[in-house]
Amino acid sequence: MMTTTTPATWNPAVFTAAVGDAVQAPSIHNSQPWRFRLGDDGIEVMLDERRRLAAADADGRMARISCGAAVFNLRLGLAVSGLPARLGLGSGPVLVHLRPARPRPPTPTEARLHWQIPRRHTNRGAFADVPVDPCGPHQLMAAARGEGAWLDFVTDDAALVSLAELIRDADARLRADAAYTAELRAWSTGADHRVEGIGALAAGAAPHPAELLTRRDFGGPGRAMTCDVARRPVVAVLGVLGDDSDDALRAGLALQNVLLTAADLGLATAMYSQPIEVPATRERLRAAVGRIHDPQLVLRFGYAPTTCYTNRRPVTDVIDP
CATH class of the missing domain: 3.40.109.10 (NADH Oxidase)
Structure with missing residues (x-):
C-alpha cells in the first residue's frame, strides 16, 4: 500500500530511469546539453556549457529550451514512479532543483504522455497532405x-x-x-x-x-x-x-x-x-x-x-x- 509520507529523496534506480526519460528530449543539433545529479534533498539539472553551440546558440537560449524539455520528461518519469516532484529554479550552474512531493499515482494524462516519450521524434521529412483534426x-x-x-x-x-x-x-x-x-x-x-x-x-x-x-x-x-x-x-x-x-x-x-x-x-x-x-x-x-x-x-x-x-x-x- 502506498505511503502518504514525503520521501527524503528518490532512490538511484528511480532517478536513473527518470534520467533515461529526460535524455529523450529534443535539443538543437541533438547536442544534448544537460547533466543531472541526485543529492540528499533532490535532483539538480545543470546546463552543460561544453555542449552549447557557439555559432547557432551564442546566448544559450536554445540550450536552455532543450534543458527545459528534458526537465519535463524527467518530471513525468518521476510522476509515473509514484514519487512526483516539486520544481524550483536553481542558481549558478544549476538550472532546476527538483524536490520530492507527496507520493501519489500518476494521472491519466501523465501516464499517456510518459508512454509517448520514446515514441516522439522530430520530423525532418515531408508531411502528408492530410488535414489536421480541428x-x-x-x-x-x-x-x-x-x-x-x-x-x-x-x-x-x-x-x-x-x-x-x-x-x-x-x-x-x-x-x-x-x-x-x-x-x-x-x-x-x-x-x-x-x-x-x-x-x-x-x-x-x-x-x-x-x-x-x-x-x-x-x-x-x-x-x-x-x-x-x-x-x-x-x-x-x-x-x-x-x-x-x-x-x-x-x-x-x-x-x-x-x-x-x-x-x-x-x-x-x-x-x-x-x-x-x-x-x-x-x-x-x-x-x-x-x-x-x-x-x-x-x-x-x-x-x-x-x-x-x-x-x-x-x-x-x-x-x-
Whole structure:
C-alpha cells in the first residue's frame, strides 16, 4: 500500500530511469546539453556549457529550451514512479532543483504522455497532405498554457507566407556564416555512428528551394523536386511571458508538453529555430505575431510516417556523482 509520507529523496534506480526519460528530449543539433545529479534533498539539472553551440546558440537560449524539455520528461518519469516532484529554479550552474512531493499515482494524462516519450521524434521529412483534426490545435494550445506559455497558430494564408519568408531569410543569413556552417557539419557528418548529432538517416532530404518552410540542411541527399505535398501546413509560434534565461527554460517545459501531446494525437512535429537564432529576424517575428516578448520557436504539425530516430548518449554519461 502506498505511503502518504514525503520521501527524503528518490532512490538511484528511480532517478536513473527518470534520467533515461529526460535524455529523450529534443535539443538543437541533438547536442544534448544537460547533466543531472541526485543529492540528499533532490535532483539538480545543470546546463552543460561544453555542449552549447557557439555559432547557432551564442546566448544559450536554445540550450536552455532543450534543458527545459528534458526537465519535463524527467518530471513525468518521476510522476509515473509514484514519487512526483516539486520544481524550483536553481542558481549558478544549476538550472532546476527538483524536490520530492507527496507520493501519489500518476494521472491519466501523465501516464499517456510518459508512454509517448520514446515514441516522439522530430520530423525532418515531408508531411502528408492530410488535414489536421480541428480539435488538435486547441489541445496543443492547452498543453502550452499548462506550462505558462502561449502557442499562436498561423491561420491566415498571407501571414503564413510572411512567416515562411522570415524562416527562409534567417536560414540564408545563418548559412552565410562560415562558423555556423562548420558547426552544423560537425554535428551532422557521420552522426549515424555517434550518440549525438543529426545523422543522414534522421536528416531527411536536403531542403528544396520550392519548399514553403525551409528546413535546416543537415546534409541529406538532394532531390530534383520537393516531396512536401501538404498544401495547408499547420504552423504555430511558441513563446512565454518573458525573455530571460529562466523564461527559455519554461519555454522548454511547454515545448515538451506540446510535443508529447501532439504525439499522443498521432501528429508529427517539425521545429524551426532559425528565425529565433537571428536577432533581427526574431524581432520581426515578434512584431508579426503581435506579442510583447520574444517568440521561442516555430512549430509545424501534421501527419507523417515515422522516420529514423536520433541517437542519445548513455545515461551514465550525463549523470554527475
